[in-house]
Amino acid sequence: MEHPFLTNRFIVKDMGVIQKIASSGIRNVYIDTERGKDLETARTQEEIHEHLQKTIESEILANKKEHKPVAVTEEVNRARKLYSETTSVIRNLMKDARLGKQVNVTALAPMAENIVGSVFRNSHALTGISRIKTKDEYTFMHCVSVAGLMATFAKEMNMSDEIVYQVAMGGLIHDIGKTMMPDNILNKPGKLDEDEMNIMRTHVDHSFLILKEEKGISEAAMDVTMRHHERVDGTGYPYGLKGDEISTIGKMSAIVDVYDALTSVRVYKDAWEPTFTMRKMLEWSDHHFDKQLVHAFIRCLGIYPVGSVVELESGLIGVVLDQSSDLLKPKIRVIYNKKKKFREMAHDVELEKIDFDRIVSFANPLDYDLDITPYLQ
Numbered sequence: 473m474e475h476p477f478l479t480n481r482f483i484v485k486d487m488g489v490i491q492k493i494a495s496s497g498i499r500n501v502y503i504d505t506e507r508g509k510d511l512e513t514a515r516t517q518e519e520i521h522e523h524l525q526k527t528i529e530s531e532i533l534a535n536k537k538e539h540k541p542v543a544v545t546e547e548v549n550r551a552r553k554l555y556s557e558t559t560s561v562i563r564n565l566m567k568d569a570r571l572g573k574q575v576n577v578t579a580l581a582p583m584a585e586n587i588v589g590s591v592f593r594n595s596h597a598l599t600g601i602s603r604i605k606t607k608d609e610y611t612f613m614h615c616v617s618v619a620g621l622m623a624t625f626a627k628e629m630n631m632s633d634e635i636v637y638q639v640a641m642g643g644l645i646h647d648i649g650k651t652m653m654p655d656n657i658l659n660k661p662g663k664l665d666e667d668e669m670n671i672m673r674t675h676v677d678h679s680f681l682i683l684k685e686e687k688g689i690s691e692a693a694m695d696v697t698m699r700h701h702e703r704v705d706g707t708g709y710p711y712g713l714k715g716d717e718i719s720t721i722g723k724m725s726a727i728v729d730v731y732d733a734l735t736s737v738r739v740y741k742d743a744w745e746p747t748f749t750m751r752k753m754l755e756w757s758d759h760h761f762d763k764q765l766v767h768a769f770i771r772c773l774g775i776y777p778v779g780s781v782v783e784l785e786s787g788l789i790g791v792v793l794d795q796s797s798d799l800l801k802p803k804i805r806v807i808y809n810k811k812k813k814f815r816e817m818a819h820d821v822e823l824e825k826i827d828f829d830r831i832v833s834f835a836n837p838l839d840y841d842l843d844i845t846p847y848l849q
């Protein structure tokens with residue numbers, strides 16, 4: 473209907489027709505070279521093939537370049553922006569779901585891709601930033617953190633790039649059923665009682681109901697959504713699955729979900745220190761989690777993850793800025809002197825490169841009235 477020709481395929485017999493084509497606004501035509509002459513300057517089939525091949529190769533190269541590892545300091549600003557953008561996409565999506573509107577899960581695909589890119593460049597940037605949450609925004613921020621942690625974990629497990637992407641997507645949607653929880657339960661400023669807990673447990677079924685009509689949700693993403701509350705000893709929900717009844721991705725998602733919940737500040741509790749949380753999770757892995765997987769998870773975050781606070785033998789307190797080849801000797805930013813009880817002028821120390829000081833334990837920044845947020849920026 474947009475041009476004066478009755479058919480899209482016709483033989484061009486003279487210049488008059490060419491002028492008519494051009495004046496009707498048509499900018500491109502395909503020439504059937506079996507029925508007529510090609511352009512003299514046209515590429516041969518071989519040249520076209522070669523050109524396509526080169527384009528594909530340069531795209532692969534560009535993608536790889538995107539994933540080229542960089543230092544935490546280089547990735548951290550990009551990761552922070554990505555974290556807040558993704559949080560607002562999730563916030564809007566969950567609000568839509570709450571209003572009964574159709575949820576557009578495909579809008580999350582580019583966010584999941586960016587998360588994967590960030591994780592490949594330097595996973596410690598996004599996982600470090602994930603620690604900084606606000607109580608009110610926890611529900612949304614938790615989804616972004618779980619996406620980053622799942623991608624990091626899957627990468628550590630040498631899973632394919634496609635699976636790394638799918639589990640990131642799974643993290644973003646894994647708690648979507650929470651939109652169906654009553655407000656007074658979802659945002660209760662205290663611990664839930666048994667009845668409220670039972671209602672809260674139905675969020676997994678609600679996620680299923682919301683997502684079952686959605687196209688393009690992978691099995692891996694669904695696994696994260698449906699299994700993150702299952703426990704290997706069968707005490708989880710909604711199905712009480714045991715051991716290998718839960719897939720590896722399902723078991724990984726349980727570890728990530730609990731780790732992020734515990735290391736986050738909530739309306740009823742402060743954030744736990746990452747190193748302490750990992751130690752606790754290792755204890756619980758006799759019952760709740762797959763021990764091998766908890767070990768693998770600790771390996772990918774480091775014993776002292778980026779964003780955690782440590783105490784040195786000298787009494788200095790510092791925030792972990794980056795990992796090194798030795799998990800016990802990360803790069804830190806010293807911010808406080810415990811012995812002298814005063815704030816140090818912030819300075820960086822690469823523990824791997826010195827032999828006069830070492831980490832003796834993790835520390836809780838609240839004990840020293842310290843806010844670590846500015847040090848991760």
Ligand SMILES: [Fe+2]
Pocket residue numbers: 646647675700701
């Ligand atoms: Fe959940």
